[in-house]
Amino acid sequence: METLITLLVGVLVMVAVYLLLSRNFVRIILGTAILSHAIHLLILTMGGLKKGGAPLLTEEGSTYSDALPQALILTAIVISFAVTAFLLVLAYRIYRETGADNLDDVRRESDD
């Protein structure tokens, strides 16, 4: 199971890198979003998958999943949500100011 998820992370990173290398704002932003999903999956995998019951401490609880990675991911998701929202607004603002939706056009415009 861990191997499969790790491979999935690899595929996600590959897609994200491809998107990040393009010049279009929206593609870059989608790239960062996919990138952060990949890392969240990786953190989850690092805690170990399928280890037993819910992370609740009881008297006779023997095996339970590691709760820490989930807590970490929750925080990381909130942060990446905020950053993605900010980037989208910024891209829209650049479009409103310059009429360009990719880095090449913006650069050309500011050179003139």
Next chain:
Amino acid sequence: MTNALVLPVLIPLLTAIVLTFFRNSFVLQRILSFLATASSAGVGVYLLLRIQSEGILRLDFGGWQPPYGILFVGDSFALLLVTAAATVTSIILLYAFSTIGESFEKMYVYPFMLFLLAGVNGSFLTGDVFNLFVCFEVMLLASYALLILGGRKVQLVEAFTYITINVLASWFFLLAIAYLYGATGTLNMAQLAVRVTENGQGPVLTIISLIFLLVFSLKAGLLLYFWLPGSYSAPPAAIAALFGALLTKVGIYALIRMFTLVFHHSPEITQSIIGIMAALTLIGGSIGALSSRDIRQIISYNVVIAVGFILVGFAAGNEVALQGSIYYVLHDMVVKAMLFLAGGLMISLTGKAKIGEISGLLRNYPTLGWLFFIAMLSLTGIPPFSGFIGKVLLGEGLIEAETYVLLTLAFVSSLFVLYSLLRIFLNCFMGEAIISSEEQVVLKKRTLLPIVLLGVLTLAIGIGADVLAPFVNDAASTLIDPQTYIEAVLDKEALLKR
């Protein structure tokens, strides 16, 4: 245990939240934001004095004993930086009051500056790697907002690059955290140190440490500084000064902390890579500073050179060099803020930013000219000012470590710093005055006051180096001997149980 340890983060954070409700009352915003930063600096000094008598302080949030909860750890190094950051921010705020303009004040510029300070102080104080990531993000989100305030085209475009790079850096940070957790099963810095020592720093941990190095060097501008000059020269002077003084220092702090506390077992790999990166940074920064003609670009490249200089001291890896680095970080915060403010004032007074276009400013604004001159001398390391003591100790440490190449590069780079700033001084302040005394813009005293204050501060650090010495020595000795830090965080029981 002391609750005061959270105040340098809590005060700016709460004040910023309160201030968002008073968008249109500028006077209240100014007074409260200044009080918040000044009191954070006060708390920093108080804690610094307490550390000298009581040893390293710590605060376990919610009463969860380490290694289980999140905690703040205050040692001399962290609190020296907290105090310096809060002091410099309050002086920059003074400058912002008279220059930033109503449109910025309306768009929450002071709350954002306070959020930035909260993130910076949190990064200095935290004792948990994931919490360090969160504090970094608080700081970065505030810096994104500050960078685009004003909404000029160049700012927006620079901001897009800056944010994308930082998202990528944050991704690597999370990657390193995930691997570290997978390899050691903990994220508490002290427990990490214990576990890495016990199991030995094998190849896997060294690779993880290199990912951390990549992250922190992106933040600090160590070798990976390509994003820095562009984004530091886009925003107004007060905000650029805040960036130049604080942001790279957080990266430097995190780098020094992680590599002295946790990953200090294979210095032949990590230290030497940091040394090489620092050397290349010095060379690249010097070339950049000499080749630019824009005042802000030259000053931004000087930030890069300073990062290289500080980390050369760290790469030497002995106590004297570390003391030098610590002195130099403190000095650099003050002087970089001063340079950015003076440079920004020159640009706003003349409306021009290239060094060929301005001349003879010394006749119009003599005080500004001499203040710039002081900043230049201090940065080069001329004795009565603060740069001197750091450079001397760093030189001693490098000789002790017998790393003569780094020594040469570090001190040759000082000459380039001098030359690049002297070029601004000779071109812009000397020579024929281009502005006649009738049409010159009046320079208000309260605009100049913050730069004077920073000038006094650099002189005070230089002359009062003896007063600072016990704190700096304590900070360096804690860094060299991580056992002190570990014992302060993990109690004996926890150490036995592990």
